[in-house]
Amino acid sequence: MFAMVCCLYVHAQSEQTGAANGPMTMTGCIAEKNGKYMMMTKNHPEGIQLVGSQDMSSQVGHRVSATGMMRRMDHPASEAMSSNKDAAPTMEMRVTSMKMMSEQCDASE
Numbered sequence: 001m002f003a004m005v006c007c008l009y010v011h012a013q014s015e016q017t018g019a020a021n022g023p024m025t026m027t028g029c030i031a032e033k034n035g036k037y038m039m040m041t042k043n044h045p046e047g048i049q050l051v052g053s054q055d056m057s058s059q060v061g062h063r064v065s066a067t068g069m070m071r072r073m074d075h076p077a078s079e080a081m082s083s084n085k086d087a088a089p090t091m092e093m094r095v096t097s098m099k100m101m102s103e104q105c106d107a108s109e
Contacts, residue, residue, distance in 0.1 A: 023096065025067040029105035030059040039066060044091065049073065052095035063102040068095040 026048070028041035037056040038047030050056060050066065073092050 023067050024070055025065055026093070027063065027065045027101060029063055030056060030061065032057070032060050039064070039093065046090065049092045050095050051092060054095055054098055056098070059098065059100060061105055062100050063105045064098050064100050066093060066095050066098045068093045
């Protein structure tokens, strides 16, 4: 059990940095889905919904690094357990800062 928890922790740290209850930084591709801005990553193919005062429309299709507070979103169990790539996101980031890393994006990174 310890080995599994340890491996999950190391895997999560490769994509995001920050304290569990504080701001964290993640890098991924910005997409727009149903009027909402999402950060797509290999570990979050359903996307992490981004909210904040920044104009994110200019970052769609770009690889960015975003910093903010993460929270789990509440969804009905049937929706959250879907393996469909169009499933609703289960995480939300309240973005406090965003920096473009590249104008091109490959969500598989």
